[in-house]
Amino acid sequence: MEIRELxxxxxxxxxxHFGRAADRLYVSQSRVSQLLRSLESRVGGRLVERTSRRVRLTPLGERFLADLRPAYGALREAFERARADARGVDGVLRLGFAGTLSERLLDAVAAFRDEHPGCEVEVTELPLSDPFGAVRRAEVDAAIVLTPVREPDLAAGPVFSVEPVTLVVSARHPFAARAAVRAEDLAGCPVVGLADPAPRYWREAQSPAATPDGRPIPRGPVVATLQEGLTMAAVGRGGMLMCAATARHHRRADLAAVPVEGLPPSSLTLVWLPANRTARLDAFARVLTG
Structure with missing residues (x-):
């Protein structure tokens, strides 16, 4: 196979369009035709139909394109990662986070800077209701998000920062005086939900609709940010589920943080677009989960 033909x-x-293709490849139209004929000869069939009116792929060409595109993308990614590794870890790493930049995350950023002084880290807060949008729009190189992550177009690193789940309620709420509540007790407390565009499975994981035994959990107000959720909890509109570390970070006189027994722990992971993976990102992931 010849990479130029592919x-x-x-x-x-x-x-x-042969003319536009030639412009993008910085070659003549005749060279485009020559490369295509050579590729078709190697394949053993017509990949493109060309008439005086239009250019279109043949059925064989459509199937070949479907197989080739991801393979070529993986080849380009491997090359870019190798080139980045050869240059070393420098430049700017843009990180997004939703909710709270915990002490552990701050320590990881500081450790990364110490190991790679030539690389600057820019940290951006993301809406809690849109954990993946900034990654897809390439506004950040990666985002630190709550699990689970089931996005087929995104890559996810190892799970880290596993914490017990806490219910944050108003200091005047009946649960505020308890040492802990059971997951089944949530059937008696509206729970703050998260707004679109977060995927449904992710919103359900952070704000379940039912207890482990299947009892419905009343729906509280829907919010887009952590601060909105804390405000709704403080004014008695409902409780908000979050990890223990985030609850400790946002300790306030008008709020109470009550451990919840019987729910799976909360955890974080790092997500990115596979095409945007770099040596900087790999180095930070090693520090973060090391």
Missing amino acids: ECFLVLSEEL
């Missing part, structure tokens, strides 16, 4: 086919499949 690149030519990929560009032509996007443009469906």
Whole structure:
């Protein structure tokens, strides 16, 4: 296989126009035709139909494109990672986080800076209701988010920062005086929910609709940020479930944090677009989960 022929086919499949494909490849139209004919000869069949009116892929071309595109993308990613590794870890790493930048995360950022003084770290707070949007829009290189993560277009690192779940309620709430509550007790307390565009499975994990035994949990107000959720809890509109570390960080006189027994622990992971993986990101992930 010749990489230039594959690149030519990929560009032509996007443009469906020999002239525009030639412009993108910085070659002549005749060179595009030559590369395509050579590739078709190697494959043993027509990949592209060309008439005076239009250019389109043949059924064989469509199947070849579906197989080739992810393989070529993986090849490019491997090359870019190797090139980044060769240059070393420098530049700027943009990290997003939803909720609270805990002491552990701050320590990880500080340790990364100590190990890689040539790399600056920019940290951006993300809406709690949109944990993945900034990653997809390439506004950040990676985001630290609550699990679970079931996004097929995103890569996720190891789980870390596993913490027990805490219910934050108003200091005047009947649960506030308890040392702990059971998961089944949530059937008697509206729980603050998260707004779109967070995927449904993720919102359900952070704000379940039922107890482990299947008893419905009343729906509280829907919020987009952690601060909105804390405000709703403080004014008695409902309780908000969060990890113990976040609850400790936001300790206030008008709120009470009560451990919840019987719910799975809360945990974090690092997510990124596979195409945007770099040596900087790999180095930070090692520090974060090391």
